[in-house]
Amino acid sequence: MQERMQPGAVVFGNWTIHHKLGEGSFGQVFELRREDFGETYRAALKVISVPQSQAELEAAFEEGMTAAQAEEYFYSVVEDVVREFAIMARLKGTANVVGYEDHQVIRHTQGIGWDILIRMELLxxxxxxxxxxxxxxxxxxxxxxxxxxxxxxxxxxxxxxxxxxxxxxxxSENGDFKLGDFGIARSIDRTVSGLSKKGxxxxxxxxxxxxxxxxxxxxxxxxxxxxxxxxxxxxxxxxxxxxxxxxxxxxxxxxxxxxxxxxxxxxxxxxxxxxxxxxxxxxxxxxxxxxxxxxxxxxxxxxxxxxxxxxxxYPDGDELTLSENQYLPTASSREISLPKEENTSPVFGGGQESSFQPNENTDATVHIFSHAAESKTDSGTVSVFHSPSDPPKTPSSKQEKKRAKPALLAGVAAAVVIAAAAGLFVWNSSRVQQENEQTYLALMKEGTALCSDAPEQAAEKFLAAQSLRPDAPEPYLSYAYTLYLCGEYESCISYIENDLALGKSYDETVQSELAAILGAAYFEQEDYAAAASFFRLSTAGGDITIDEMRDYAVSLGRLGDVDAADKVLEEMRTAGASGELLDYVQAETDLAKGSYSEAEHGFLFVLESTQDRVLQARSLRSLAELYLACAALDVSGSSPIAAPAEAGAAYLAQAMVRYNQSENAILQDLLGRLYYEAGQINENNESFFQAASAFRQAISLGAGTEAVYVRLFFCDYEAARFSEAQQTLTEFETAFPQSYLPHALRGLAYIAEENEKPQAERDYSSVQAEYEAAGERLRSGDDPAYYQQLGTLLEQLKKGGWLSFVL
The missing domain is CATH 1.10.510.10 (Transferase(Phosphotransferase) domain 1)
Structure with a gap:
């Protein structure tokens, strides 16, 4: 599917794929465009593959299906999805349901599989x-x-x-709210990995x-x-x-x-x-x-x-009624004002002192996402995300909102310390004691100094600073950045999106800084659609930095919007980006185009020419992903790189030592995946042993996700090292006691281990207990593939007379 669904491809006769929007619950989503008599029409394209992956098809075979049975089963799923279109067609044209326009079912030319293309309104x-x-x-x-x-x-x-x-x-463009993504979900749930998407x-x-x-x-x-x-x-x-x-x-x-x-x-x-x-x-x-x-x-x-x-x-009314003092300044509220000297501007916030006074006619409509609103707006709105005890903040001037962002996010905390020392923040001594002011400034200064080498300690400083200045954006912004520096990307995203709600209470500059941090965090999690969106938002408060432009271009390329990536690359040249940075982004663009040989050459060139550790790590990571992509092509003999998994693993192992990246958990995980692919292709147990070593190293470095434990288990499982596999599952269960996976995989390992014994010595009774333990822990949002696979094997054992219980 990926080969056909590229920008520029034509579908539904005269619709052209413009770029990838992201991935929905059960497939990828693209923007379509069509030109008619000088007018441009847009639509959304959702592409669903059945089965959703090669692993899903292999799981069907492992459950005992023949090729014909697997084809019949998956085709029945396709039929169910198509039947749902009948309902969607009847709802077409209604104001509050996402409009369905057309669909196509395309059978794969090789193997078992179909692509379902759904054209819908763009919302x-x-x-x-x-x-x-x-x-x-x-x-x-x-x-x-x-x-x-x-x-x-x-x-x-x-x-x-x-x-x-x-x-x-x-x-919709008219402001109507519409419900989407129904019907299809129930049908796709029938596939082996249908529930792999979080519930x-x-x-x-x-x-x-x-x-x-x-x-x-x-x-x-x-x-x-x-x-x-x-x-x-x-x-x-x-x-x-x-x-x-x-x-x-x-x-x-x-x-x-x-x-x-x-x-x-x-x-x-x-x-x-x-x-x-x-x-x-x-x-x-x-x-x-x-x-x-x-x-x-x-x-x-x-x-x-x-x-x-x-x-x-409702005689008593329904709108939220504010007391006279709620959300409004009081005599004891701290006042934030600007000094009168010329050429002096605040680092964050500022502007004229608020003249907002309560009155009987204040419209208390509540804004949902404009959190911690500091003052009355033109419509008299009040923030939902603001504590009633927090005083309002004066609005920023347009000139300050247009101010370019600092080049380095780490400079945020330093900026507030310098600004405060210069007298840019005027504190009301009756509200905040001088000792608290000094403590706050000291905490911000100490946190700033710790950011590079000890971000965990810096985070503690910024949290303490928040308690002293709960209305100031700087300690919150700095704390968010330390979460990113610590590699706690999910926590960083949750903190900015949920706790700070994207900083809508602050001025445009602070919002753009938060958007830049979000973009970087999403980029590290390989959510390139979200990364591109937030990098785009980060430009609102000023000039986007070259590093942000770099990640923005890469995100666009990974989304298939190569033209936009090329445009950002040109902007980087104009902005004076270094040659090595331009070479890196060009290599990423080549990778996005599928020009693997050119991309490989580009990344290798960057590694030879740069001393930037971040650029080295990024290039190695992309090279590993390139080799994994080519390994998938190698199965059909279409890889432009010879033996990509084996050669890629050998190079990455040496390069990680050469560039001092052995402690990089992500690279260790990628190295393990390359070794594992090499073992699968060459049926070489030594590669599985090397993969297991890399995965264990990744876990020790903090990348102990469920997925990494599963990969580690299968390394030993494929090499028939059942005792090591069982040890991995014990560690897995300790790390994730609520997960069903260790029990389901342990049951599979028991079956494989017993199958190695003479028939007279086989005892499958332990499998039942693991199946039941897995079932107790299985939740609706889990991918049930291994549980279903174990259940199918148990049923076969029962039918074969090996077990007498009924599932």
Missing amino acids: TPLLPYAYAHPFARRDVIRLGIDVCKALELCQKYNVIHRDVKPENIFV TFNFMAPEVYRGEAYGFSVDLYSLGLVLYRLLNRNRLPFLPAPPEPIAYRQREQALALRMGGKALPVPVHAQGRLGEIILKACAFDPNDRYESPSRMRADLEAILYEEQDAALI
């Missing part, structure tokens, strides 16, 4: 839209109404969506979570939770209030409380009738929820009436 996902636009409480109510309308249509055609969540809600525990109804029978109300429950989060400062029930970070344990406890039936507290900004509607939709007992989406819609519509009409229905 904006909800969350990016909400971050980019003012999003008030009235908009949340309207969203609930629109999604209820979509669910009414689903109920009419006897369809339960099962996956209502923010990611599946979109916004929606966060928005899942308790009966679905428990695997019980359920009805239409599960969709209303999920919708209620979507509204709850939007009106609760971007936090789901039982999670700590921002700006407190969310720990993994807290997230698990919150889920357990909700699934256990604990009554949900009212969302922070859903007092009155709106809160009652949301809590009714989210009732633990399905019998206590709305009996239909139309009833929920009617209740939501009632509170959208004009004020004079609403007063007749």
